[in-house]
Amino acid sequence: MNNIDSDPTITGTDREIASRFARMRASEAASAPAFTVQTIPAAERARADHPRTVARIVPRLAAAIAVVAVAVSLLYETPQEDPAALYASIMENQQVQTDSLLIVSDSVLPALRAVPRLFDTESAFAANTETD
Amino acid sequence: MAPNLIEVLEVHHRDSWGWALACCQWQQSLADDVLQESYLRVLDGRARFGGKSTEKTWFFGIIKRVALELGRSQARQGWHIFTTVAAVPEPAEQDPGLAAAEHDESSGQLRSALNAIPQRQREVLHLVFYAELTLEQAAHTLGMSLGSARTHYHRGKSRLAELLELSHE
Numbered sequence: 001m002n003n004i005d006s007d008p009t010i011t012g013t014d015r016e017i018a019s020r021f022a023r024m025r026a027s028e029a030a031s032a033p034a035f036t037v038q039t040i041p042a043a044e045r046a047r048a049d050h051p052r053t054v055a056r057i058v059p060r061l062a063a064a065i066a067v068v069a070v071a072v073s074l075l076y077e078t079p080q081e082d083p084a085a086l087y088a089s090i091m092e093n094q095q096v097q098t099d100s101l102l103i104v105s106d107s108v109l110p111a112l113r114a115v116p117r118l119f120d121t122e123s124a125f126a127a128n129t130e131t132d
Numbered sequence: 133m134a135p136n137l138i139e140v141l142e143v144h145h146r147d148s149w150g151w152a153l154a155c156c157q158w159q160q161s162l163a164d165d166v167l168q169e170s171y172l173r174v175l176d177g178r179a180r181f182g183g184k185s186t187e188k189t190w191f192f193g194i195i196k197r198v199a200l201e202l203g204r205s206q207a208r209q210g211w212h213i214f215t216t217v218a219a220v221p222e223p224a225e226q227d228p229g230l231a232a233a234e235h236d237e238s239s240g241q242l243r244s245a246l247n248a249i250p251q252r253q254r255e256v257l258h259l260v261f262y263a264e265l266t267l268e269q270a271a272h273t274l275g276m277s278l279g280s281a282r283t284h285y286h287r288g289k290s291r292l293a294e295l296l297e298l299s300h301e
Contacts, residue, residue, distance in 0.1 A: 013289070013298050016296075016298050017289060017293065017296070020238055020239075020296070021242065021257075023238050024150075024239040024242050024243070024262065028146075028149065028150050028239075029146045029149070032146045032149040032150075033149065033164060033167070035141075035145040
């Protein structure tokens with residue numbers, strides 16, 4: 001009993017299509033292979049599935065290797081420096097640089113001698129404090 | 133696999149064969165492989181019946197999936213199994229049963245007409261008229277909404293009627 005037989009809206013065309021399908025169904029049924037479902041020994045099935053199993057395993061194995069590689073690279077990645085420590089080290093280095101730049105010898109900058117007040121200020125200040 | 137499931141599969145064996153043929157565009161050797169692989173998946177537990185649909189709908193879904201997978205793998209190998217030509221491809225090897233079926237002019241015309249309509253329409257029509265599923269079951273088997281299945285059904289039917297030169301009523 002076809003589902004369309006119980007449909008009241010069915011047309012003659014539908015019935016014609018249904019009968020053609022029924023004829024095709026009957027003719028194809030003759031060519032249907034026998035239904036033989038039986039337990040297949042595991043070893044035999046494994047042997048039969050071998051090429052397909054390999055084909056299925058290879059991409060999975062590649063994916064697993066990629067995941068492990070990423071995990072290892074994450075584990076052994078150089079830890080990020082503490083920003084505070086980084087800042088302190090930069091500033092210290094800068095300070096050293098700045099201090100060294102401030103040290104000017106007479107030989108390097110002889111014209112500095114022409115500005116006596118610059119040097120005298122400090123000595124005059126020291127002299128004043130001593131006096132006080 | 134539960135023994136009663138085997139019995140159910142046996143009851144629907146011929147319809148399953150017809151569905152496998154339709155999924156493989158009536159290439160018998162490929163349909164045979166598809167059906168055997170589908171049974172194997174049920175036997176070794178790769179496909180399990182969850183009870184969300186009827187056993188027939190569920191198994192038809194497996195056949196459809198296996199046909200797609202085998203079709204893809206063979207296409208990758210350059211065999212180009214699934215062609216879009218309207219004519220029915222000549223099977224490489226025929227058994228006497230199918231050869232007799234080929235002689236059935238009506239079936240041959242129907243196959244040619246089915247091959248000339250879009251795949252989704254063909255599948256819905258086959259499931260409804262051949263496998264006698266309801267539209268809802270056909271939609272479930274093909275993984276589409278009921279509305280889509282209904283649209284494919286009506287369009288496919290009118291296209292098929294045109295191709296078979298049936299009078300519209």
